[in-house]
Structure formats: structure tokens, C-alpha cells
Amino acid sequence: xxxxxxxxxxxxxxxxxxxxxxxxxxxxxxxxxxxxxxxxxxxxxxxxxxxxxxxxxxxxxxxxxxxxxxxxxxxxxxxxxxxxxxxxxxxxxxxxxxxxxxxxxxxxxxxxxxxxxxxxxxxxxxxxxxxxxxxxxxxxxxxxxxxxxxxxxxxxxxxxxxxxxxxxxxxxxxxxxxxxxxxxxxxxxxxxxxxxxxxxxxxxxxxxxxxxxxxxxxxxxxxxxxxxxxxxxxxxxxxxxxxxxxxxxxxxxxxxxxxxxxxxxxxxxxxxxxxxxxxxxxxxxxxxxxxxxxxxxxxxxxxxxxxxxxxxxxxxxxxxxxxxxxxxxxxxxxxxxxxxxxxxxxxxxxxxxxxxxxxxxxxxxxxxxxxxxxxxxxxxxxxxxxxxxxxxxxxxxxxxxxxxxxxxxxxxxxxxxxxxxxxxxxxxxxxxxxxxxxxxxxxxxxxxxxxxxxxxxxxxxxxxxxxxxxxxxxxxxxxxxxx
Numbered sequence: 001x002x003x004x005x006x007x008x009x010x011x012x013x014x015x016x017x018x019x020x021x022x023x024x025x026x027x028x029x030x031x032x033x034x035x036x037x038x039x040x041x042x043x044x045x046x047x048x049x050x051x052x053x054x055x056x057x058x059x060x061x062x063x064x065x066x067x068x069x070x071x072x073x074x075x076x077x078x079x080x081x082x083x084x085x086x087x088x089x090x091x092x093x094x095x096x097x098x099x100x101x102x103x104x105x106x107x108x109x110x111x112x113x114x115x116x117x118x119x120x121x122x123x124x125x126x127x128x129x130x131x132x133x134x135x136x137x138x139x140x141x142x143x144x145x146x147x148x149x150x151x152x153x154x155x156x157x158x159x160x161x162x163x164x165x166x167x168x169x170x171x172x173x174x175x176x177x178x179x180x181x182x183x184x185x186x187x188x189x190x191x192x193x194x195x196x197x198x199x200x201x202x203x204x205x206x207x208x209x210x211x212x213x214x215x216x217x218x219x220x221x222x223x224x225x226x227x228x229x230x231x232x233x234x235x236x237x238x239x240x241x242x243x244x245x246x247x248x249x250x251x252x253x254x255x256x257x258x259x260x261x262x263x264x265x266x267x268x269x270x271x272x273x274x275x276x277x278x279x280x281x282x283x284x285x286x287x288x289x290x291x292x293x294x295x296x297x298x299x300x301x302x303x304x305x306x307x308x309x310x311x312x313x314x315x316x317x318x319x320x321x322x323x324x325x326x327x328x329x330x331x332x333x334x335x336x337x338x339x340x341x342x343x344x345x346x347x348x349x350x351x352x353x354x355x356x357x358x359x360x361x362x363x364x365x366x367x368x369x370x371x372x373x374x375x376x377x378x379x380x381x382x383x384x385x386x387x388x389x390x391x392x393x394x395x396x397x398x399x400x401x402x403x404x405x406x407x408x409x410x411x412x413x414x415x416x417x418x419x420x421x422x423x424x425x426x427x428x429x430x431x432x433x434x435x436x437x438x439x440x441x442x443x444x445x446x447x448x449x450x451x452x453x454x455x456x457x458x459x460x461x462x463x464x465x466x467x468x469x470x471x472x473x474x475x476x477x478x479x480x481x482x483x
Contacts, residue, residue: 087113094121099132101125108422109474111415111467119414120323123316124335126421127342141331148334152291155298254298257305261293264310269410274318285321288333289313292340303348311405313340315417318410346426347403365428366396372436376476380443388451395458399435403427407438407461415466419473430473437472438464 090113093104104125112119124130129144130137265286269275275285289310297305316339320332328335370392374381384390398406403420405413416434423430439446441464446454 083113086110087115087118090118090122091116094118097134099125099134101132102424105422105424109419112418114319114414117323117325117328119418120319120328123319123417123421124339127339129335129339129342141335144338145331145334148295148337151295151299151337155295156291257297258294260307261290261297261305261310264307265289265293268310268314272410274321275314285317288321288336289317292317292333292337295337296340303344308402309344311402312343315405315410315414316340316343319414343421343427346428347401362397362401363393365400365432366392369396369400369432369435372432372476373439376436376479377440377443380439380446383447384439384454388449388454390451390454390458394455396435399438400431403431404434408466409463412466416470419470430477433473433476434469436476437469440472441469 086107089107093099093107104122108122108126112122121130125132131140266276268286268289273279273282275289276282292313293305293309296309297303313336317332317336320335320339321329323329323332370381370385373384385392404416408416419434420427420430438461439458442457442462445457449457
């Protein structure tokens, strides 16, 4: 058998991060731990628990000033001719009556300028929140923001009765099981044509038109709601008899989720004044994150809330809240909610524990990353998984489920997300290529390392040039398409 030759570009010095003198270079921007390897922020247990690797931090002989991540928005692009040209290209495209999404994706894949609200607008377009026709923007934003306001009124102020809102929203956004479509159909026939026209697109139902048998809390044997919950959530409702018992158990479950959300929101980027601190601004931002996650959990009972979702939510809210347009900034919460739903729709199976062992679950996704590395760099794959036995689940679980938000500083994460969101194939395929590129960038250190050093390196990924990283990821795409 002829051994597959490693491409010359893989061995270029550009893609090899030189070993640092201390472990400080391998620290994440927000990590100050000198304890055993930090656990994944995602609550669900790994298929194989990773071994503990003690990271001994050396005291740096020279204290270097740390760049404040709160200045990310203000110090994004230098006023060079090239940067000004790129900004002009984006503004020209965004000013068209009908925006060419293909052209916009091409521009966005090379990093979006974080000035004049460009990134905020482009992300909303790439996620499908804004239509390509500018003439529809105003009406679409008004409708969506009003819809989110109703969600909050029903689910946060009147949480139990608000259960009836889930059906329309879920069927359109999450492609949940067929029971939802049946519920929607049967409930839809209960409303008059006048009511339907008023409620179209709102995700809400007129309670006066819902019979007892179709009420979300009905325990009747013919109720489609009861059949759905008994079949899918029997562990929650199965041992409770009577309407009041169902409500109590539902409230207990909601309380546990809300408490977890509260804890996680308070831990979101503690080194950024935007998210953390006692200022009214920080507290208002925390409250917005909390509201979005609670509403999402209530509208999506099949997923609810998974620890770590706050880390995925944070970049979206940060970008939208920093939009220089005052109206858009004031509506960052509803805009973030719908974009968050759209983003997670491409990754939802990674958060569903029942699907872990399926062909669409997180284990299968990690296996695809392993196969991608084997395809492009068999030598590195063999050294990691065969020689040193570094299971990709030990490091890739967090990389994939949190969309690399914990591996790089906040500004670099935004640049990576520009590329993820701009890919017409969807963010997951691009994410896997970026993860594979991360391995290739440090291949020399990995090939020279043993189990302990390699695991420590990958669980505390070193600082790197993000432009080089994204270049290698795109190179992998080109090679796959021409293979």
C-alpha cells in the first residue's frame, strides 16, 4: 500500500505555532485557572470521561498589560485604505433594494467590519432574520418584535397558561415531532377566519376558541396535548394525577431550569463589563440573556435549556446591542432571540441527549471531525488517536457544542463566526473544518507530544492568527471538493 503523502502546505511554517516558554501562551483569554484541566461548561457527561491533566502554571517573569475585551467594538479595524474599501463594499451591497446574499456571503467570509452596524445587519441577513428585500425590513422587524413581546407576556408573566403558544412556533422553527403538526391542525380548525388573520405569524392561540379536550393542560385521553406529553414526557407527568398536580410538577421543572439559567448568565464572560458587574447596564444585559433563554426553554420542551447555551447567545446579543442605530440597539433582545433560534436549528441535535448515539448526535459529529483529520493529515490522526490515544471527545466536545466561543478571545470568536454564518452549506460543516484546521496549525507540537502534553494543549488551545486559521479551513474545503 502506498502511503498517502502529506501535502507540502501542511508543513509550512505558517501553520505551525511555535512552542511557548510558559503555559501562559496556552491560556484562554478568560482563563486564570492553575488547577486540573477545566471541565466542559456543558452539563451533559461525556461518553468517556477525559482523564485529569494537571496544568502547572508558571509565573511569568514580566507582567504584560492585558488588552481589555470591552474595547473590542471600538478597536476593530484600522483606517487603512483596504479596510475603508471593504467597508464601502459592504455598505454598497447593503444599500441595494434587493441584497445579493451570495455576494454578501462572499464578503462576510473574509471578516465583517465591526463599524456602522455592518456586522449586526449582515448577521441578521445571513441568519434569515431579515429578508433580502429591504422594502420588507420594517414590517418584518415590527412583526417579529411584537411576537417576542407576546412570548414574554405569556411565558414569563403567565408561564403555565402560556404553554399553548408552543405549537405554531415550534412547527415552523424547530421541525419537532409530527404531533405538533397535528396539534396545530386541530387547534387551527377551532378558530374563526377572522381570528386566524389576526393571529397569523404570532404563534399565539385564542383561548376562548380552545375546547377543554384541546387545552394544553387537559388530561383527557383524547387530548392530543396529553397524548404528546404522556408519550414524550411521561417521566414528568406520568405519576401525577389531576390538573393541579400537573401544574405543580411543571412549575418545579421550570424552577430548576430558571435557577440553572440564572447561574450561567452570571458566569457569562465575567471579564467583560458588558456582561458582568453591578452597573445598571450590565444587569440589564444579564436580564435580557435570562429572558431569551427562559422563553426559548419554554417554547422548546424537547430541548429546553442545556448548560452552555448562554455562551452561544452572548456573541449575538453583544453584536446587536452595539448596533449604532438606537432603535436596533433597543430591540437587541427580540432580534437576538429569533437569530439564536435560527442558529441553534443547525446544531439542535448536538443538544439532545436522546440523540447522542444516533447518526445526527454529538458523538457522530465528533467522529466526522476525526474522519476529516484522517482524510487530510493521516500522520497526525494516527499519532493522536492510535499512538497517544487522545480521544477527540476529550477536546472536541466543547469545541463543537459551544461553537469555539471558549477557545479564543471574544474578538477572534466574532471573526470566526463571520465565516461560520457566511457558509451556504451551513455552519456545522464549516465548524468541523475550522476544528480540523486548529489541529493542523499545531501539528508539529502534537507530533512531538505524548498523551499528557497533547491533551493539555488541545484543552487549552494557544493563541493563533485567526486569518491563517480560516485560510487553512477554507483550504480543506477546496481539497475536499477537488478530491
